[in-house]
Structures are given as structure tokens and as C-alpha cells.
Amino acid sequence: MKKYIIMGVLLIAGIRGSFGQINSPLPTQPNVVLINVDDLGWADLGFMGSTFYETPNLDQLSTESKVFMHAYAAASNCAPSRATMLTGRYPMSHGIYTVDPADRGNPKTRQLMASPNAKSIPANIYTLGQFFQDNGYRTGVFGKWHVSDDPLDYGFDVNVGGNHRGNPGKDGYFSPYNVNVEAETAGEYLTDRLTNEAISFVKDNKDQRFFLYLPFYTVHSPLQGKPELVEKYKNKKGSEGQHNPVYAAMIESMDQNVGRLLTTLDKLQLSDNTLIVFTSDNGGIRATSYQDPLRAGKGSYYEGGIRVPLLIKWGNQISPGIEDTPVSQLDFFPTFKALISPKAELDLDGDSILALLVDDKLKQRDLFWHFPIYLEAYNPKEDGSRDPLFRTRPGSVILSGQWKLHQYFEDGGLELYDLQTDPSETNNLALSNPKKTQELLEKLEKWRTDFGAPIPTIKNPAYDAAFEKEAKEKVSEL
Incomplete structure (x- = not known):
């Protein structure tokens, strides 16, 4: 597996310098699209070296993006990672350390009483949704919210599919759904439907600034892929630790839908003024997919549990290529603030990484x-x-x-x-x-x-x- 990741890195490295110079200074207040895939591992993409999973749309996006090889989730599982990214604050501020309960495992094997754990972001904590709203953006979330009952209470104008649920539930990727989305057709696939709604949001708001948060439920369990794609991967040879045909089918469907959204932005001539961020909320589940050479997976604080894929694209405003500086999803909020409202006084725990996007350096810091x-x-x-x-x-x-x-x-x-x-x-x-x-x-x-x-x-x-x-x-x- 390690040799494939190295091959992927070399593939990306070859595109450095093949695009035009960035414009300076950066324009302000672009549209922002934040795509957050659930439980997608660091090595689960073609551009990251996988030879089993097929992600042509994301592979192409990687050639147009800054590719962060040492990007880290703010936590090793869903709720704390999302709460920290959405607030720009460490868990000590919002109180969410894990997906409730905090004392999992047999009590006879736990030496200590776990610290208290919150289930929702407190109402007094400022979020990305509120930040964008306050700066004149139309805001929408399409998919897994998982940090309160309703994102509309946290600065979002539109919510499709988001509540406290952490996964789609039994048979939940095919309609009728268990999440709060009404199916348009029988047997509809949830990833397709959420993307349909996100595309409609873009079309409805093409003439004004928007913040689109697309936190797919996929590729979280239960593993369910489209039958024709599952069959395709049953007939494809995998590698050690990457050979699950259902998981591969889910990844391909996600990639297809990212491609559909990017095509919509292109057709509406919005791509040049849209900052696109693609990432995952935490590492992948190792029993499902190995992240070699990284150790362990979701729920662990070894590299496989917290290192995640990260692409950032913005037309010709930032130059594509490999970036090896360690960054955190805590840095998203400060980066958006620096770009959109630099004088705003906000209490944030990360740092802006705008410098890295324009090929400058970031002062070394600890994570x-x-x-x-x-x-x-x-x-x-x-x-x-x-x-x-x-x-x-x-x-x-x-x-x-x-x-x-x-x-x-x-x-x-x-x-x-x-x-x-x-x-x-x-x-x-x-x-x-x-x-x-x-x-x-x-x-x-x-x-x-x-x-x-x-x-x-x-x-x-x-x-x-x-x-x-x-x-x-x-x-x-x-």
C-alpha cells in the first residue's frame, strides 16, 4: 500500500508549476463550498495513491487544488470533529469530546470515570453558519449535521437532511430514508439526493454570495452501494486492506456527485469566484479500509485516525500543488475570517492558512x-x-x-x-x-x-x- 501512496504523491507533484500565476491581492468574499465526507480515510482516493477506489473527479480536482498531505481532523470521530470545525474552537469550549456516550466499552475494563460530554454545540457559541450569515451570505447545509437537533438554529438558512443523527440507519442509503429527506423517486440513493438539493441551492443563489456546507452521510456505515457499482468492484482486484466492493461503490458514488456539483459551478460560471474545500471528518475505519502507512483508524489518535484528505481550490487565485505543512480543520474558520471579514473580532483557536494557499510560509506551530x-x-x-x-x-x-x-x-x-x-x-x-x-x-x-x-x-x-x-x-x- 505504501508504494501506491508514494506513486500518488509523485503524480500530484508533477503538476506543480503547470498553472498560471496567482492573482494578488486576493479578492474578498468568494462563495464557499465545504464538502465534508464521513469516515473517508486519508488513503481512500485515487490522487492519494489508491489503485482500487476510483475517484476521477476528485483526481482532476486535485490537479487544480492545493493538496495538503498533512491535514488533520480536529478529533478522531464524528461529532467532536464537526463541532470543532464549525466553531473554530477546541472541545473545551463547546464540550463535545465524542459521540455520546463518553464511557463506551465494558465498565470492568475502564479504570477512570470519563469526563462529562455535551451532545450539542451550546447556543452561545458562534458558528461558521452565523459568520457567513452575518457577512451577507446565503447559507445551506445538505447532509449530516450531528451536533444539534437543527442547523437552522446555528446560522443556516436551508437544511436538508441534517439533525442529530450520525448515520442513515438500517438500509438508509436507499429511499424511503430514515433522515429528514423525502424521496423524489422510489429506490433513490441518498448521496445523489443530497447533491441534487445542493445543486438546486447553487442555482437558486447564483446571483448572490453563498456558503454551501455539504457533509455527506457517506461513506459511514451501514455500507450500502449501488448494485451495479458493487458488481463492478467485485470483479476488480484490490490490494491488502483495500478490497471491499461495497465501500468502493460508495466512494465512486460520492466522487460522481462531487463531479456533478463542480460541473454545475462551471456551467454557471461560478468556479472562478468559489473557494472549494474537500475533506473528511476523521480517519477511515481500519477494518473497512487500510490507511497504510498510517497506523490505526477512526477513533484512534494515531495518524490513521486523525490525518485526513484535504483539497482547497479557488479558480486561479491559489496555485495548485503539494503542501506538506501540517494544518488542522480548526484552521478553516480563521482562514474564512481572514478572507471575508479580517477585522472581525472572533475568539478562535486555529490559525489562518491563507499564506499557504498563496505559496508563502506559515510560522511553525504545535497542534x-x-x-x-x-x-x-x-x-x-x-x-x-x-x-x-x-x-x-x-x-x-x-x-x-x-x-x-x-x-x-x-x-x-x-x-x-x-x-x-x-x-x-x-x-x-x-x-x-x-x-x-x-x-x-x-x-x-x-x-x-x-x-x-x-x-x-x-x-x-x-x-x-x-x-x-x-x-x-x-x-x-x-
Whole structure:
């Protein structure tokens, strides 16, 4: 798998410099389209090196975009990632650390009581929808919202399909739907329908500025693809960890619909004045699709759980090519602010990455994650986690240059990795490089103090060390 990713990178690198110079200064207040795919892994696209999944429209978009190879979700699963991206604030501000409940897994295997977890963005937290509304934009969300009951309460004028649901439910990708969308035709496919609605929104608002948030439910489980595409991939040879025909069919349908939306923008002559952002809310589920060379997947704070694909295109205003600077989805809100309303006084935790879009440099900074909660294992044999019983246990992470430090609260465990030489996070250097470990630990502790990050300390009375040991032994025997 690793060799294919390298091939993909070389493919993209070949287009650097093949487009015209960017215009300067940048015009202000473009339309903004933010496409957020659910559970799409970093390596699950053709332009990222996959030879099994077919994504011709996104591959083409990558040749016209800044391609961020080290883009990070703000959290490793759906709700906290989305809440953090939509507010530009760390979870300590909005209180959403995970998809409720925060104490997943057998209680006999959890040493600590998980920190409290909010289910919705508080009403007093300013969101991207409100920001765009306040700056004269028409706003619409089409798909998975997942951070409150109704996005209309958070600055969106139009909502199709968005509520507190985190997935389409049983058989939910084909009509009749379980989400709040009425089917137009029998057997209709949800990804197609959401894109139809998004295209209608663009057409209705072509003569005014708009913010289109398109958070597809796909490729989240339940895995359901169009039968003809599933059959196609049944007859195609996959690679190790990337060979699920249903998942491949879902990815191709998503790609087709992104292509339909891009074609609409072109036909309406809106592409030159539309900033397009394409990303995923967190890493992919490893049991479904490997993200090699990255370790683990959704729910983990190893690279496979938080590194995500990211493309940003804006006509000829930003130059296409590879960008290796680490960025976070926390940076989206500050970037939009810098472009659209630079004098607005907003309390945001990320940084504008406009400089990177115009081939300038961004001052090196550290990225942080905090997860005072538990997420149970999906598949102990496939997850690639530190612990076979959990995708993650309570802890924090700092990324500082090429160095990444994990700290776990139950046992005080520390893991230090040099991502430049070890992107798979297999060689823990915490003991062999105590100086770097201590340096990053001090930074991490200061950050937690500065932002009031809760650290769970109350012992779980239901914890049973003997039961936990036996449970781990059973997993090892599988």
C-alpha cells in the first residue's frame, strides 16, 4: 500500500508549476463550498495513491487544488470533529469530546470515570453558519449535521437532511430514508439526493454570495452501494486492506456527485469566484479500509485516525500543488475570517492558512488533541490501536514539527514518534529520547492548563483488573 501512496504523491507533484500565476491581492468574499465526507480515510482516493477506489473527479480536482498531505481532523470521530470545525474552537469550549456516550466499552475494563460530554454545540457559541450569515451570505447545509437537533438554529438558512443523527440507519442509503429527506423517486440513493438539493441551492443563489456546507452521510456505515457499482468492484482486484466492493461503490458514488456539483459551478460560471474545500471528518475505519502507512483508524489518535484528505481550490487565485505543512480543520474558520471579514473580532483557536494557499510560509506551530473519554474497539485484530479493547483511552496528543507525543491518563503512558522516519508510529522513542519527550510533555501540560482541559481522575468503581486482563488474553487468542 505504501508504494501506491508514494506513486500518488509523485503524480500530484508533477503538476506543480503547470498553472498560471496567482492573482494578488486576493479578492474578498468568494462563495464557499465545504464538502465534508464521513469516515473517508486519508488513503481512500485515487490522487492519494489508491489503485482500487476510483475517484476521477476528485483526481482532476486535485490537479487544480492545493493538496495538503498533512491535514488533520480536529478529533478522531464524528461529532467532536464537526463541532470543532464549525466553531473554530477546541472541545473545551463547546464540550463535545465524542459521540455520546463518553464511557463506551465494558465498565470492568475502564479504570477512570470519563469526563462529562455535551451532545450539542451550546447556543452561545458562534458558528461558521452565523459568520457567513452575518457577512451577507446565503447559507445551506445538505447532509449530516450531528451536533444539534437543527442547523437552522446555528446560522443556516436551508437544511436538508441534517439533525442529530450520525448515520442513515438500517438500509438508509436507499429511499424511503430514515433522515429528514423525502424521496423524489422510489429506490433513490441518498448521496445523489443530497447533491441534487445542493445543486438546486447553487442555482437558486447564483446571483448572490453563498456558503454551501455539504457533509455527506457517506461513506459511514451501514455500507450500502449501488448494485451495479458493487458488481463492478467485485470483479476488480484490490490490494491488502483495500478490497471491499461495497465501500468502493460508495466512494465512486460520492466522487460522481462531487463531479456533478463542480460541473454545475462551471456551467454557471461560478468556479472562478468559489473557494472549494474537500475533506473528511476523521480517519477511515481500519477494518473497512487500510490507511497504510498510517497506523490505526477512526477513533484512534494515531495518524490513521486523525490525518485526513484535504483539497482547497479557488479558480486561479491559489496555485495548485503539494503542501506538506501540517494544518488542522480548526484552521478553516480563521482562514474564512481572514478572507471575508479580517477585522472581525472572533475568539478562535486555529490559525489562518491563507499564506499557504498563496505559496508563502506559515510560522511553525504545535497542534493539539484532547480526549478525556473512552472509545471501544471496532475490531481488535484490525484496529491497530495501543489497546485491543479500545480504539482510544483517555489522554492527549501534541504534534510538534516531525515529533508526536501521546500521553495516556490511566497508566501515565508516553509514546514519542518521529513521523518523518516513522509515519506508522511503530517505534516508541519516549525512553531513548527523554529530552524531546519532556519538552513536548511540558508543552502539552501548559496547553491543557491554558485551555482548561479536563483530566479524568475519579476511579471507576466497576473496574476489575483481573477481568480486564482476561479480556485482553481472549483477544490475543483470536
